[in-house]
Amino acid sequence: MNFISTLAISMGASWVAGINLYATVATLGLLGRFAHLKLPGELDVLTSWPVIGVALFLFVIEFVADKIQVVDSAWDVVHTFIRIPAGAVLAATAFGDFDKSLQVIAFLLGGGLALSSHGTKAATRLLINTSPEPVSNVVASVAEDALAVVPPVGDVGRVAGNEMTRRSSHMDLTCRPGLGGLGKSYLTRLFKLYLTPFFQSMAARASRRVENHSPS
Numbered sequence: 001m002n003f004i005s006t007l008a009i010s011m012g013a014s015w016v017a018g019i020n021l022y023a024t025v026a027t028l029g030l031l032g033r034f035a036h037l038k039l040p041g042e043l044d045v046l047t048s049w050p051v052i053g054v055a056l057f058l059f060v061i062e063f064v065a066d067k068i069q070v071v072d073s074a075w076d077v078v079h080t081f082i083r084i085p086a087g088a089v090l091a092a093t094a095f096g097d098f099d100k101s102l103q104v105i106a107f108l109l110g111g112g113l114a115l116s117s118h119g120t121k122a123a124t125r126l127l128i129n130t131s132p133e134p135v136s137n138v139v140a141s142v143a144e145d146a147l148a149v150v151p152p153v154g155d156v157g158r159v160a161g162n163e164m165t166r167r168s169s170h171m172d173l174t175c176r177p178g179l180g181g182l183g184k185s186y187l188t189r190l191f192k193l194y195l196t197p198f199f200q201s202m203a204a205r206a207s208r209r210v211e212n213h214s215p216s
Contacts, residue, residue: 003098006040010094014087014110018117020148021083022059024090026052027149041096066141069129076122087114 017024025046032039032047045051066072091110095103121144128136 001040010091014091015113015117016148017087018083018114019121019144021086022055023148026055041094043094067138072125083118084114
């Protein structure tokens with residue numbers, strides 16, 4: 001997977017991990033497992049059933065805890081020490097096929113994005129918890145759950161679509177290496193369809209000219 005695609009998935013996953021880490025990990029793992037989508041770097045580890053199972057189990061716990069006033073804020077405090085490092089690790093792991101220096105940069109950027117989204121979520125929840133009614137808290141939690149699922153699906157889907165388009169557009173030009181990147185079969189068809197008739201026509205014209213100028 002190229003640099004831009006890896007950057008999109010890694011940074012997107014890190015940012016969403018700051019909101020709901022377990023939903024992010026489970027979503028990426030299930031996409032890789034059932035949609036057969038290639039995750040960048042070493043993120044294929046997320047497709048293992050133990051990782052998916054633990055992530056789903058913790059997501060169920062968070063799904064309930066995150067909708068209870070006061071409990072949700074306490075949950076956020078504890079996960080300050082989990083979501084941010086995990087976001088950094090996800091970004092660095094996605095760049096597993098790149099140079100070590102890029103992995104370190106991805107680690108720092110991923111941690112920063114996870115910190116920003118986690119801090120925004122925690123601060124927003126503190127403000128919402130000042131309201132006595134529980135409806136706004138539940139609505140905010142459901143919105144966060146959806147936000148944790150939709151961006152990873154969109155990022156991976158866009159990357160997969162771009163990859164399929166690139167492959168289909170170059171399918172006829174990459175049959176075999178060499179020849180400047182053109183497949184031998186493609187060149188053979190091109191020669192038979194266009195060049196052969198052209199040379200035959202030129203030969204016929206030359207033959208007629210010779211006959212016209214030959215002494216009778």
